[in-house]
Amino acid sequence: MIPMGRVSTYGAIAKAIGFPGAAQAVGQALGANKNPIVVPCHRVVRADGVLGGYSGGEGHVTKAKLLAREGVQVSAGKVNLSKYLFSEF
Numbered sequence: 001m002i003p004m005g006r007v008s009t010y011g012a013i014a015k016a017i018g019f020p021g022a023a024q025a026v027g028q029a030l031g032a033n034k035n036p037i038v039v040p041c042h043r044v045v046r047a048d049g050v051l052g053g054y055s056g057g058e059g060h061v062t063k064a065k066l067l068a069r070e071g072v073q074v075s076a077g078k079v080n081l082s083k084y085l086f087s088e089f
Helices: 010-016 023-031 060-069
Strands: none
Touching: 010 023
8 A cells, every 4th residue: 555655664554454563563474575576565664764674685775776766765774754654544
């Protein structure tokens, strides 16, 4: 549901599915994603805007490249959540 050019957080997704304390479980589920390009888990970052992990390609380096390709600016491994956050689940 996260549109291209936006990001959300592990915690926001956990809250949206009714388990507000399950951010780590959301991260584990996304880490098990077998199709990280088809299911765009690269659009999910930590609550502080830091990219966090990524199971495809070169990890967080690939995640940053994919986000940049979608128009999300990544600076020092971090996304400005006040500009790019999507939370309308």
